[in-house]
Amino acid sequence: MxxxxxxxxxxxxxxxxxxxxxxxxxxxxxxxxxxxxxxxxxxxxxxxxxxxxxxxxxxxxxxxxxxxPLLIPKSFLSREAEHVEGFAKECAVVTHHRLMNDPEGKGVVVDPQARLEEELIIRPTSxxxxxxxxxxxxxxxxxxxxxxxxxxxxxxxxxxxxxxxxxxxxxxxxxxxxxxxxxxxxxxxxxxxxxxxxxxxxxxxxxxxxxxxxxxxxxxxxxxxxxxxxxxxxxxxxxxxxxxxxxxxxxxxxxxxxxxxxxxxxxxxxxxxxxxxxxxxxxxxxxSDDNGLVLPPHLAPIQVVIVPIFRKAEQLGELLEKINPIADQLKALGIRVKVDTDDKYTPGYKFADYELKGVPVRLAMGGRDLENGTIEIARRDTQTKETVSIDGIVNTVQALLEEIQTNLLQKALSFRVENTRSVDSYEEFKEEVKKGGFILAHWDGTPETEQRIKEETKATIRCIPLPELKEFQSEPGVCMVTGKPSAGRVVFALSY
RNA sequence: CGGGUAGUAGUUCAGCCCGGUUAGAAUGCCUGCUUUGGGAGCAGGAGGUCGUGAGUUCGAAUCUCGCCUACCCGACCA
Structure with missing residues (x-):
């Protein structure tokens, strides 16, 4: 190895x-x-x-x-006061429109004659x-x-x-x-x-x-x-x-x-x-996990990869007689399929590589399968695989892609639910924030309190959940910091 | 933008402290043989202005300074 x-x-x-x-x-x-x-x-x-x-x-x-346009006249940015305040510190500015040969012979330099009358800003937003x-x-x-x-x-x-x-x-x-x-x-x-x-x-x-x-x-x-x-x-x-x-x-x-x-x-x-x-x-x-990317099928550039396992070219030909019709049927269903006939890498290498790349479903077929009329089907999300009959494999794969799509959402949702909790006291909040996740807490609605929480805990209010999100609604309460009235809990978290 | 760490082969790194032939390893890459059911093996081969610019020195990957880039900690943000 x-x-x-x-x-x-x-x-x-x-x-x-x-x-x-x-x-x-x-x-x-x-x-x-x-x-x-x-x-x-x-x-x-x-x-x-x-x-x-x-x-x-x-x-x-x-x-x-x-x-x-990519470029925005500098004066435009100052037209909306808050807007310029928000973006001014992170703008790239175009000041000249021409280069010239360096008089000292060291490549090119900006031609000082070519200064723009009004600088142009590379759009931070339009x-x-x-x-x-x-x-x-x-x-x-x-x-x-x-x-x-x-x-x-x-x-x-x-x-x-x-x-x-x-x-x-x-x-x-x-x-x-x-x-x-x-x-x-x-x-x-x-x-x-x-x-x-x-x-x-x-x-x-x-x-x-x-x-x-x-x-x-x-x-x-x-x-x-x-x-x-x-x-x-x-x-x-x-x-x-x-x-x-x-x-x-x-x-x-x-x-x-x-x-x-x-x-x-x-x-x-x-x-x-x-x-x-x-x-x-x-x-x-x-x-994604420690083995690499995990892609939801709806986004995967390759949804299904088929890996023939072969020793000689003739054997590959035999395998492809079975594999190609499967690939064609999958493609006819609009599924993005790759048949990997490369003979440079071993199957083991390919398996690891497609896992790293997050391909949702992998099919593998070798000599044993040819004899038995079977195929190996492996799913990326659960890292499980089984050998199944080649009959009905197309429908199985199609259904599995949807199952993986659903499973990924469910898994992510469960994770969020497990890591979302309500907290009432600021002391408890300070401890809980460090553990990560969403914390539902009461806030008095003032920027000052939010700022204080941010400075003391690094947590910010990610959002005030919309009323339609039933699981995020709560009774009115009192702000965990100031004790002032709060209409409902808001979502706090450390963020990217 | 402040504090810290680092930059040597495609990649990961050794060499640097204590300057001295032709700068090494693993992996990857190329060729051939062999192999292929979870990252195969053997043989041969190619590949590096040591991030960059100055400086010190007879001599710099190695010492000094500037700059660039990445990573970590802050401040700022989608």
Missing amino acids: ANFQKLTPRSEDYSKWYNELVVKADLAEQSAVRGCMVIKPYGYAIWETIQAELDKRFKEKGVKNAYF ETIIWNTYKNWINSYRDLPILCNQWCNVMRWEMRTRLFLRTAEFLWQEGHTAHATKEEAEDYARQMLDVYADFAEKVMAIPVVKGVKSPNERFAGALNTYCIEAMMQDGKALQAGTSHFLGQNFAKSFDVQFLTNENKFEYVWATSWGVSTRLMGALIMTH
Whole structure:
């Protein structure tokens, strides 16, 4: 047996495990640029599936895709006071437009003559450039609503970065909608949150808590921020998506008014919503184990891998006579199948490798199976395998993929339930927070109290759960810190 | 951005303290033979401006300083 490198176990060092997994499962790697990653083909294939699934759901909500510029005039950012306050510290700025040969012969230097009159900001988010554009698109109530989304990259000059979880440049989608009424905009922001939650649970098998952010955690420039919060295996919370009700803030900053059917001018109501490549991080930290990635079938680039076990080329041919029809039938059902006929690696190597890559179902067939009319079927999520008759294998696999999808969600949900608890005293809270998980506690609703809790325990309010989440509702009580009245428990946790 | 650790072959690392031929190992990679039911074996081969720029020195992977990058702890954030 050769010396192969296993992943650092999660119990030993969770973040080391995460970093190694991302690289070894071939999802992404560091680039030459600080904080910026290269997303490798296998990782990007997962992202493309995420995109495709979300895009389909957006379009069902009437959203159309568009594209706005990467660069934003510096002056735009200062139009909305809170917005600039929120992003100013992490912006990359373009100041020149030309290079020249170094007069001293050391490569190229920035041409000082080529300084821009107004600096351009590499978008950290696109509200400003989009609202500047919407101004030209909107005259009357008949122009509304505008429901646009763009898939793009953004840049936030983060101090400390981690692959997928927090990179200086990341990929995302940002939806920006314009509405005639407050009610319609609020409702739309809420609906998009449902789209995200449904996607997270059905496709990514990640259970999420839908809620609203406390004022401290709200998006810069928003009146209300809805979010979905997920619990990672180490008990920390990860914000998986946000949907903002922006009120008329951006309309006022960019003077976007429309004429109502009563011939009056009114400011437009806005929403914005987004999810990013951070979802990849959520995916990894929700399902994967010490043997590598575990992918929910709905997202797996390869859903089923078939490994023939053979000695000679003739034997491979015999095996393929059985395997190819199975692969074809699976493909006909829309299942993504790979038949691995490579003769360079041994079956053992392949098994370990596909486990590292998170392929949900593995079929293996060798000489014994040929004689017996059987096939070995192994599932990634439970690490179990059995030898079954080749008859009906196609239906078995199809059903198993759905079972794995369901099982992953259930497993993640159970984990969250086990690690969610109510706490009433602040002393107890301080102890419980260290153990990780979600803590449901009463809070007086003030930013001061939240800030104090954050400073003393590092825990933040992840969200105030929506009323529809029955298991998160509670009787009114008193704040665990100040003793002042509290309408209901909110979710506290350490977070990414 | 502050404190700490590190950067040598594709990867993981040894060598550095105490400067001195041609910089090593394992693994991976290539070729051939052999093997294939949980990371096979043998033989041969390719692969490194020692992160980068200065400096000290007759001589630097090794000593000094700057810079870059990664990781950990803070502050900041999706």
